[in-house]
Amino acid sequence: MSTELLITVGSLASAIAMFLIGRPRADAVALIMIVVLPLAGVITVPEALAGFSDANIVLIAALFVLGDGLVRTGVAQRVGDYLIARGGSNEKRLVVLIMEVVGLMGSVMSSTAIVAIFIPIVLRIARQSGVSRARLLMPMSMAALTSGMLTLVATTSNLVVNSALVHRGHHGFGFFEITPVGVPILLACIAWMLFAKRHLRGAERGTTLVRPTINDWVQRYSLEGRAFRLRVRAHSVLVGQTLGECGLDDNPDAHVVAIERRARMGTTVLLATSDSNVAPNDVLLLDVEKEDFDVQAFCTRFALVPMRMSGAYFTDQTHDVGMAEVIVPPDSNLVGSVPRSSVALRRHGVTVVGLRRGDAPLARSLQTSKIKVGDTLLVVGPWLSLFTMDSVERDIVCLAMPVESEAFVPVPHKAPHAIACMALVIAMLLTPWVPNVLAGLIGCLLMGALGCVSLDSAYRAIHWRSLVLIVGMLPFSIALQSTGGIDMAADAVLRIAGGWGVHGLLAAIFVLTLVVGIVISSTATAVLMAPVVIAMAAHLHASPYPFAMTVAVAASAAYMSPVSTPVNSLVSTAGGYRFGEFFRVGLPASLAALVINVLLVPLLWPAYLQ
Template sequence: MTVDLALVLALLLAAVAMFALNRPRMDVVGLLMIVALPLTGVITAPEALAGFADPSIVLIAALFVIGEALVRTGVAQRLGDLLITRAGHNETRLIVLLMILVAGVGSVMSSTGVVAIFIPVVLRVARSAGIAPARLLMPLSVAALISGMMTLVATAPNLVVHAELRRHGLDGFGFFAFSPFGLPILALAIVYMLFARRLLAPGSGAEAGTTRRRRPRLAEWIEDYALEKREYRLRLPPGSPLAGQMLRALDLRATAGVNIIAIERGPRFGRRLIRPLAETVLEAGDVLMLDVFRPQVTIEDVTGLYGLERLPLTGRYFADRRQEIGLAEVMVPATSRLLGKTVVEARFRTTHDLAVIGLRHGRKAMAEDVLNRPLAAGDTLLVAGPWRAIRKIQEDLADLVVLALPVEVDDVLPAGNRAPFALGILALVIALMVGGVVPNVIAALIGCLLLGLFGCIDMTHAYRAIHWQSLVLIVGMLPFSLALQKTGGIALAADGFIALFGEAGPRLALAALFALTAGLGLFISNTATAVLMAPVALAIAGEMGLSPYPFAMTVALAASTAFMTPVSSPVNTLVVGPGNYRFMDFVKVGVPLSVLTLVAAVLLVPLVLPFSP
């Protein structure tokens, strides 16, 4: 082993360790590798930065925009309504149709985005049908992962493998090259989940599905999040020391441990809610809605210190004021910039114009110190504020995903009347890609421009839709392929692999390659796994004198086989909280399914992509 190879492998091991620990963020790890690799002298700075000009990176960014347009125009919501109409309350039919629908939608957009869109749909279906959400959310995540096996653009690992083939001077995969494998594996997974769902009940999430069979009411959230212990309405009498004071000067959050959610002002009849801004001056007669978030502070302390009069706060109050103040349950996804931050540190109120009044971590509602608890993926927040602010976070799935809105309000789509245009443009993009009329990246960019032209998405939301973390991660890991090639690392890995499995035949080699790729995906993202394993797969094929296509396809399929743990993929992480899943739920359902997928891939891949060069 040369010194250069040792340096590259040390950096690679460091990256894998940071991915496994999730510290720092994945995109930061990618940037670190872009900086560190040229310092070894193995590759140049332009070579390390070449990924930013890779057509696959631009294509992935464009697909994020197309997916966002499908959300804004209500295409996904209409599909959910169709699911409810067709399946009714039949659980078997729901699972079958849900998995087919999710896999179909996921074949043309990000699987993580698909899950974020369909979680609220599935929860609504589960409530209306009286089914435990856990029995539907696991099939949802499985179908979303399998959707990556459907088409070339379904998931980033497919495009990474495709790009690696092109870099070796080979023809890449066609748009539907993955479908002969994805469709049978989807059918197998549907049958498997119809039996495996029994492993998820009644322990996981059964309570949520059986205790509430309809959309929630505002009064129910008061009880669910223990708001009666923290939320209060207090009248400010003329003699209160708060009268005439500006909120900025009072700084009640820091000095008294309370957060003002809203202020009622005006005559008894015709009172209005005003937003509590830093420059707002309190007036005698105002009614303050307060959140007491500091555990050591009691409502008696607050009323006694400031001479306030306590008023009742019930679910009926929220219902009566529903036109002015809204509530929503939102979830923190795995891609959120809020992860690891407290509500205060994230400046949640300033950024989203919403107050966090409840926090649920897993199954447990936090009754104290809600604003100072670091947020984790899957946490559920109850937010209060103007409906326009709630609708705004419905449009942007990057940081928060709206799980449920109360019966007091109907969803409003920002571009609902543009759904036919979005579907037509999506069909055009697919036709251009399938027909090979223009390069895939140009087809996707044409679609983005048309979506903007017909009002399906604007530039602001288009830029927000792009998951920059994923793009930087891919760009940061791409130089490893070149560095390992220059130092002989890939040839060394291929020789070691052949020494172990070369004599056993090509099918066993495919099985070992699949297992290695899927196993590596337990610790790092499936995109990073594809970046590392694609050149190794091509080198193995070259050493064995076989066609590179079955080996490349095996890596792509294995990269999407991330069923085994809740941290194997952001897709799994998203459903943990809403489904009340435990770690072992994924193990006992995902491991057998991964083995079945391995067997199916080893049997199918050589039939469609022969070993002969």
């Protein structure tokens, strides 16, 4: 074994050890390796930095932006509403629907992004249906991981394997080539979770989310029974007037929190300020502080129609209307003022609906209480107003935003544009005329031109840690190739499993990839394993495609560990799961994926050429 190979193997072992202990961060480890390998003379500096110019890295970044467009336009949230409407309180139906929808959306979006989007959605489904969140979050996680087996762009590990094929002179995989393997695995996982969910106890052990929910604040500030939705009739005296002109901007008994107005695509929510105009069929979101307030008389006076509300205190409108808990600092200009009449807060279009002094709520005395230093205020208004207030207001300090704030949709009327852009990108990916990376960039530019994303949101959407991790692990592939390490690894696998036949060899590759994927990320696993199996195919004078496909599938089957993938890490925190639960539920799913892969891959991609 040469000195260069020893250095490479030692560096790789060190990187894996740092991944396992979690220090330093994975992306920092990748940057360290970019520096170490050229300094040791194993590879050149251009080879160490080659990953930054890799087309697949740019494509992965573009896919993050495209996914953000679907989030910002509310496509993902509307899917969550569909799940709530169709699933009801039937646990089995909810599990199937969640896994199907997450799998479908994850086929064109980052699985990590999908889980980040769907955690608050699933938690809301759990609250409204009465189903334990532990029985819904693990199935969602498994579906998100399996979605990586549905299309070429569904996960970064697929693109890494595809890139390894192209770099060695082979044609890459088609957009849907992995789908015939992934769909049966997803169906098997759904069937398994319908049985295994009964053994999930994570959240029942008392694990709670750090962030509060709107329902928590409704109870804490005693807001039950205070919210009303009132539609403005065409002949109402309010039509054509501002809230200030009709006296509803500072009414001592009832305060308009926001105004819902029908738009071309769905509903838009407007600020409720003194200058806000009222139009026919607007819906006023009304907060009533006075206990004996006569809503019927109020509706008769202004020609309003009460509308049904199924949730407590605007919880049905959390996509548009939110809450924030703020505290009053010593130098605040709010000290000594009445909460409802605060000019500083009213200019942001938010309304104070609760006040706590110490542990005592003072929700029914907002017109008489004077704000003191250290008071905690609960404010309500459109999400955009709350975020703006948090970023610019100095008279208050935001203590917390609820979990539901993650479901904020900035440009809901752009949903058709986002869907059209995504459909166009997929169509271009399916054709040989436009390179994949250009298809992704064209989609990003269209999303920006049509207002689905902004430049700032696009940069924020890119998961830079993941990109740096991929770029930092690619030099190992180059180093192992140049030092002969890949050939040695391929020879070792062939000595052990070469006589097992094609099915046995695929099973050995799958298990090896799975074991490596327990301790390091699926992307890093693909970076290490793809060159090995391609070299193995060359030694056998065989097609590399069945071996490369097996690595791609196995890298996405990381069901057993809560630490090897951000998907499981996020769900582990939200669901309160233990390591043993991931292993008990994930092992049978991984074995099912192994069997399906070993049976189908040789049929779809015959291994031997001669």
